[in-house]
Amino acid sequence: MGAVTPGEEREFNDLLLLLKETRGFDFTGYKRTTLMRRISRRLEALKLRDYGEYRDYLELESEEFGLLFDSLLINVTSFFRDTAAWQTLRETILPALVAAKGPGKPIRVWSAGCATGEEAYSLAIALAEELGLNEFRERVKIYATDLDEKALQVARTAVYTERHLAEMPAELRERYFEPVESGFAFRRDLRRQLIFGRNDLTRDAPISRVDLLLARNTLMYFNTETQLNIVRRFHFALADPGYLFLGKAEMLLNHGDKFEPVDLRMRLFRKIGSSTAGMRAPLTTDNPTSGPYTGNAELQSAALVSGPVAQIVLDRSGSLAMMNSRAEMLFSLNPRDIGRPFQDLEVSYRPVELRSVIEQVETELRTAELQDVTWRRPNSAETSAFDISVVPLLAPGGEMLGIGINFNDVTRYSRLRDELEQANRELEHAYEELQSLNEELETTNEELQSTNEELETTNEELQSTNEELETMNEELQSTNDELQQINEVLNTRSAELDRANDFISSVVRSLGDAVVVVDSDLRVLVWSPGAEDLWGLRPEEAIGRQLTGLDIGMPVEDVLPHLHRALESAQSAGNGRVGGAVVNAVNRRGRVTRLDVEFSRMNAEGTALHGVIMVMNLVAEE
Incomplete structure (x- = not known):
């Protein structure tokens, strides 16, 4: 189809309004491309030029409404359509459903968009095979709905021709169908468990508390917004646990918060989450004099x-x-x-x-x-x-x-809807056309199969990526283990360093009243507690500074010659005491103190000079 002009768009909307006002069919939620394509076929058959002429024709020829609805409401179905999907349903979903319900509990099923009823009766056969005929009659109730009243009448009659039953296994056909004049009729004693009725998925209330919901190739005819509303209704309709069975052309791409896949390829999903978010009960009031909570107005x-x-x-x-x-x-x-x-x-x-x-x-x-x-x-x-x-x-x-x-x-x-809206617009046209043509033309089955293979390839690529991520995770775990080992070594070294510092501190405290260690540039390396008590400077105030720049009462000019002598004798062999001096100093209390200062070289391994140790012992105090 070419681009639609504004005039054609207006005439098309007028045509949809006519169908809604005169016949009660609201097609505004259906995909417009599909509707236009189906109506254009009627225009070609009647040799009409545009939607306006067709609208006039409908007003004159009322029987055309029936032909139009037959074209728009595509009633394509069959018994056990997509055999592999039904096999998965029978082997996986139905046993889990029966086990979850428990013995004797009723089982409610809804077939939405049942058309002429083949899939509703297929489900009846599957449940009868799972439960047995007696339990099926006692426990199962199947509600089958559609918008097309003519198709529902065929479903209620439950008579099908040899062609309709051609794909059904012979033993099931003999067990569940009885020969009649015009074909084969579904067993009368089981037929009363199925209830057929008209239901518009876009407007009418959903059937509630159902355990299994079939909507196969139904969603694909609606636009994105209508699909969202219908899926919310489906979520409300399902019990917990509840299962949803879709057609092979349908996916729940944007409903991960409502359904989780049981078998994605077969389009089988399980309900998750609560139903209250989409369909809230109205606020009502009870008679204050009735019920077990009489008088609890304060609680209410x-x-x-x-x-x-x-x-x-x-x-x-x-x-x-x-x-x-x-x-x-x-x-x-x-x-x-x-x-x-x-x-x-x-x-x-x-x-x-x-x-x-x-x-x-x-x-x-x-x-x-x-x-x-x-x-x-x-x-x-x-x-x-x-x-x-x-x-x-x-x-x-x-x-x-x-x-x-x-x-x-x-x-x-x-906000989430707005964020997704742009992406959905870009994907909608191609995706909608693919879904619609899947039901209308046999040739598109090959295209869908190709798409399915591409999706499988994508899935394999994602699986490969997942494996790579898992490998990276293991590598990170290995690196983390190595870092943990390094951390343990560092902790051990830190503890050893703490012990060494404690040992050095105890040695320094044992050497004399006050001990100061300087390096070759006369920077303070060690400042003992005795030195702190003697001169009034804390270690953090002294360590790292030049000894000559400290504001203390020690006569540095008397000490410097001995320090230089100790540094000049660095090339001599051995360590130990290299001299001493007795000096008069002023301690932190301002008293004149006579000190005996001893100088010793401190060498590292080899001959490299590391510093000079000054041990100051109190001789007398005035």
Whole structure:
């Protein structure tokens, strides 16, 4: 198809509106490319030029609606379609499902988009084989739904021709079908376990508490937004554990928080997470004089106040009756607002006009839902999104008690949707065409097989990458072990160094009252506690500085000749004492002290001079 002009787009929308208003079929959630392609076939068959002419033709020829719906609602199905997938279902899913339910418990199944019923009856056969005929009749209920009433009528009749049953194993055909005049009919005693009905997946409520849901090659006809809504409904419909069986052209690429694959190639998924996020129960009120919790108004009030969803309750006169903490914080309400008319409050029209919605709910006594309402709070740069439910609160007798308003914050989901929207636009066209043509043309099966092989190749590449990452992880673990060993060696060396320092400190303390060690440049290397007590300088104030630059009471001019003599004799063999002197000094207390100073060379291994040791002993103090 070529590019669609604005005029053609407008005429196409008018045609969809006609189908919705006159026949109740809403195709706005279906993929537009598929709809245009199918309707264009009708235009070619009728020799019509555009959608406008076809709309006029539909208004004149009412029987054309049936032919159009047959073209749009593609009812392509068969018994045990995709045999490998059904084999996996029978060997993996059904035994796990039966074991999880326990003996005697009912099993509920929903076949959504059942068309003429072949897959619903296939499922009945599979469950009967798993449970046995008696248990199947007692425990199983299969709900099969579709939008096409004509196809549902064929499914209810349950009569199929030899061609329809050609791919079914002979023993199953003999066990579950009875020969009739026009073909073969599914066993009457088992048929009553199947209930067929019309259901629009885009609008009607889903069947709840089902253990297994089949929707094979149904999602692929809807656009991305409608698929998201339908998958949320499927998640709500399934019990826990619950299983979803899709067609081979369908994937749940963006629903990892709702379903996990049991067998991705066979499109079998298991429900995860809670159902309450997508389908919330409306806020209602009970008769305060009934039930086991009579009189617990305080408990009910506490539950309302602490709820994570902002909630507001109006009485029957339209005044504010209750609100929870979340609503107070979100809409700047306070207890003084209790009893005020709701229409006088800012929340009645911001973030969205609620007064008209409340009037509608009071008139129809039916919940109203406002989806994805955006609002920028005062003094805030961020925009929030809410799903708002306006719920009538009814007494058991049906009397109107008030209105409940729930503001569910969906900002995070809205932002995620916006982030994915651009990527989905780029992928949507090619992916939609591939899915649609898979059902319409036999030749596209080869293309899908090729795509499947590419996906397998990609999966193998990802597996190889995963193995490389695992190898790198092991290498990092090995490096970490080596670092751990080095760290242990360093800890050992540090402990040895601490012991050596303690030993040197004890040796220094034992040499005399005060000990100072200097290097060849007369920088202080050691400053003993005795030296600290004698001169009043702490080690950190002395170590590393020139001895001649220290502000102490020792007559450096009397000591320097002996130090230089000790340094000049560095080439002589051996270590030990090289001289001494008695000097008069002034200690830290300001008293004149007579000191006996001994000088000894300190050499490292070999002949390299390392420093001079000065031992100062107190002779007399005035």
